[in-house]
Amino acid sequence: MYASKKEKLANGNLVTEYVNTHGDRIRIQPIGGCANSCRFCSCNDKSYIKYDINTLDKAFKIAKEEGKENIRHVLISGGTPKQQDYDYMTQVYTYFIKTYKELEFDIMMAPRGFKSSKDLNDYKYYIEYLEQIGVYGLSINIELYNDEFRKKYIPQKNEIGLQNYIAFLENAVNKLGTKRVRSCIIVGLEPIEDTIKGVELLCQIGCIPVLSPYVPKVRSYQNSKVYLDTMLKVREQAEKISNKYNVPLGPLCKQCSYNTI
Ligand code: SF4
Structure with a gap:
């Protein structure tokens, strides 16, 4: 542009x-x-x-x-x-x-403190620091919910652990508020039920879920019909959860939604 x-x-x-x-x-x-x-x-x-x-x-x-x-x-x-x-x-x-x-x-x-990627106290101080210097928002992406898929596709993030992602996000929501904390979930890699569990987990703690379509390194349009059905199903179910918890689906900026569902 x-x-x-x-x-x-x-x-x-x-x-x-x-x-x-x-x-x-x-x-x-x-x-x-x-x-x-x-x-x-x-x-x-x-x-x-x-x-x-x-x-x-x-x-x-x-x-x-x-x-x-x-x-x-x-x-x-x-x-x-x-x-x-x-x-x-x-x-x-x-x-x-x-x-x-x-x-x-x-x-x-990814979740982190000043020195550590797993220490919850360090998370807390780091989020306080970012808030104090004037950060507007944080995007901490859980990406996948299913343990086996996390291990296979995002090994280092899996090592930090989903529970630590959630702890970081909870701290961030407490400090910055719901509108300023989001997390991407990849749609189309793990089973739909797991993606939906991930969406619900984020909404429960007041974090905005962002549905991000899976884009493989080597692209193929062979299964595009199946894939479109998956995206639509997930979006529909995610909207219900979003309404139930009164937490919007992100991103809240329209121009930033070009690569999301
Ligand atoms: S490999 Fe790609 S998706 Fe994974 S942490 Fe690095 S930039 Fe992010």
């Missing part, structure tokens, strides 16, 4: 290596590649690299300038950092949120 698609920084890399614009949102990717190896994702095909904050900021300024008054919010996402890079990610969050106070910042990440 914007010229930054072709624009390069002085280091010869495309601006889109670091930032992308979708509608009224800029997405920042502080990590190239990923520490995790989720089986459906092509992000981890690339080598793991931390981008420095100055370079990210130069790319961000170009996207912001091109988007002008259209830009309303920012998502910091991309690959999951290695634990040794937790401090670096905290520096990225702090720098951007404090520097560009006029924009709403959402962070997409």
Whole structure:
């Protein structure tokens, strides 16, 4: 959409290596590649690299300038950092949120504290810190509910444990409120009943579920009819649960719903 698609920084890399614009949102990717190896994702095909904050900021300024008054919010996402890079990610969050106070910042990440991916106390202090620096929203994606599928498709996230995802999300909802905390669930990989259990679990704790269609690394349209039926069924059942708990299905931003059901 914007010229930054072709624009390069002085280091010869495309601006889109670091930032992308979708509608009224800029997405920042502080990590190239990923520490995790989720089986459906092509992000981890690339080598793991931390981008420095100055370079990210130069790319961000170009996207912001091109988007002008259209830009309303920012998502910091991309690959999951290695634990040794937790401090670096905290520096990225702090720098951007404090520097560009006029924009709403959402962070997409796995549950984590300052130092640990499993310590519940550390979760609590980290969420408090993010709230204090001014984060708008958090997206902590459970992705799958069924243990066997979690183990097979998202091994590192499964190691953190679904119960820790839920504990993190509960803390986040308590601190930020329902409208500012969401979680993606992939539709089309595990049995529908499990996806629905995941939706109900999120609604029970006041977290907004986001239904995200499964997109395999190698795409095929062979079973597209079956797949469409699955998506429709899940959407219908998820809407009933959403009404029962009075928790909306996300995302709440219309322009950000292009890759959701
Ligand atoms: S953690 Fe996210 S970016 Fe990394 S491999 Fe899994 S889905 Fe892809």
